[in-house]
Amino acid sequence: MxxxxxxxxxxxxxxxxxxxxxxxxxxxxxxxxxxxxxxxxxxxxxxxxxxxxxxxxxxxxxxxxxxxxxxxxxxxxxxxxxxxxxxxxxxxxxxxxxxxxxxxxxxxxxxxxxxxxxxxxxxxxxxxxxxxxxxxxxxxxxxxxxxxxxxxxLNECGTFDNEYRLNQKTGSCYKVHREKVSWTRAYKSCSSEGGHLVILNDAEEARIITAMFPPRTDKSDPWERFYIGLVTWGKDRVWTTIHGEKIENVFNKWSSGQPDNYEGIQNRGALIWNGELDDVSAAGVKLTFVCEKSPKSKRFADLPPCSEKVIRLCSLCDESQI
Known part of the structure; x- marks a missing residue:
């Protein structure tokens, strides 16, 4: 033992x-x-x-x-x-x-x-x-x-959360949150888990995230979307990622007629199930979302080197067997 x-x-x-x-x-x-x-x-x-x-x-x-x-x-x-x-x-x-x-x-x-x-x-x-x-x-x-x-x-994504899965093509780990929340709540959830709202760096990553939508049925929402890490700034509506990258340097295929800033309050980005982008309100719409995490980042420190103390704390055997 x-x-x-x-x-x-x-x-x-x-x-x-x-x-x-x-x-x-x-x-x-x-x-x-x-x-x-x-x-x-x-x-x-x-x-x-x-x-x-x-x-x-x-x-x-x-x-x-x-x-x-x-x-x-x-x-x-x-x-x-x-x-x-x-x-x-x-x-x-x-x-x-x-x-x-x-x-x-x-x-x-x-x-x-x-x-x-x-x-x-x-x-x-x-x-x-x-x-x-x-x-x-x-x-x-x-x-x-x-x-x-x-x-x-800790799994290969550097977390105890096994809903994070490593994608070998992008080198990032992803987790789909199925509960619909505001963009702000989605941002906080990803940050708390040691990651961030997904940033679509290119068309390949956009295809990978699009594949995470549930299979389409006759009852599927035609506007089913994921919140992503895309925001707009100022009166000129300058779009950047949440890490400050210009939208010109990342995936930027908008759906037809978008972004339209409907009612003047749409200042966040979302990915539609068809693989195109839409602008949405940070608070007025609740959506599912995807968190992205580097496998090289971790929230919990290593255990000290294996020792009798660690074994005792793990409580995996009787003390008489140590």
């Missing part, structure tokens, strides 16, 4: 040695996983979604090690004040649980002195001294995301 575990540990490290980039989730033995401090304040629900999109959870002091690790993130940062914890009573007033469903009474909580009561809010925060307080969920605060170590490995 030990030999099998060592192979697992080594394969994890080797699977990401050719993946570069600066990870923003750092591994903590004390936490038994990866942590990331978000310094930009957000309301609690938006913080929850941000962590979720990144493949993590809003961190809670589920045990002493995790409580210490969250406190260390806060103490070592320039954040003055509090950070949101993943603890709330949204489901039932006064019944506080973590986002994993762990009751407050089962967590390692050090209360602030003097403390405040539940009337102060439906969420919990941690202060710079490591103590917890009740707080409003609506007031924006920094927050910490956490991903527990398990037996998943």
């Amino acid at each position: 030990l030999r099998l575990l060592l192979v697992f540990g080594l394969s994890y490290v080797f699977s990401v040695t050719d993946v570069c980039g600066t990870p923003d989730y750092l591994f903590s033995f004390e936490a038994g996983g990866w942590l990331k401090l978000h310094k930009t304040p957000q309301p609690w629900e938006e913080a929850f979604v941000q962590c979720h999109d990144e493949g993590a959870l809003l961190a809670s002091p589920l045990n002493k090690g995790l409580a210490n690790a969250i406190h260390s993130q806060l103490a070592q940062s320039s954040v003055n004040g509090q950070v949101f914890l993943g603890i709330h009573d949204y489901y039932s007033k006064g019944d506080y649980v973590s986002v994993e469903g762990v009751p407050l009474t089962d967590m390692d909580i050090k209360w602030a002195a003097p403390g405040n009561g539940p009337d102060a809010g439906d969420c919990l925060t941690m202060t710079v001294d490591g103590s917890a307080r009740y707080a409003s969920c609506k007031d924006p605060l920094p927050f910490v995301c956490y991903r527990k170590l398990d037996n998943q490995t």
Whole structure:
């Protein structure tokens, strides 16, 4: 069993040695996983979604090690004040649980002195001294995301998300999001996953992305589209990609009569199922979208070299077998 575990540990490290980039989730033995401090304040629900999109959870002091690790993130940062914890009573007033469903009474909580009561809010925060307080969920605060170590490995796209698939022709990884959202929400989702809204560099890439539309039927939307990373600027409507490339230098085959800036609000680009471009509103239209990610970028840092600590954290065998 030990030999099998060592192979697992080594394969994890080797699977990401050719993946570069600066990870923003750092591994903590004390936490038994990866942590990331978000310094930009957000309301609690938006913080929850941000962590979720990144493949993590809003961190809670589920045990002493995790409580210490969250406190260390806060103490070592320039954040003055509090950070949101993943603890709330949204489901039932006064019944506080973590986002994993762990009751407050089962967590390692050090209360602030003097403390405040539940009337102060439906969420919990941690202060710079490591103590917890009740707080409003609506007031924006920094927050910490956490991903527990398990037996998943980073795939060839440098992510735990297996919906990303590497295309050998373009060298990029792609993921289709089937839920229809605004362009802004699509942009944020891709960014949170370590990628970006797809940029169509040429006709070949446009054909590859067009092939990701569902098969056409009699009931198919004649204007079925994907949001892409194309935007327009200023009164002269200068089109560029979200990375600043001129539209003349990337795929730019517009559908007949497009872009028409209908009602003067169409300032984002979309790919129609027939492989041509359309201009759309950033907020007024909800569409599916495609995220693009470099296989050389990653969000989560490598595990430390395979060791007894790593094997124990993986929890893949009895301690008697280590």
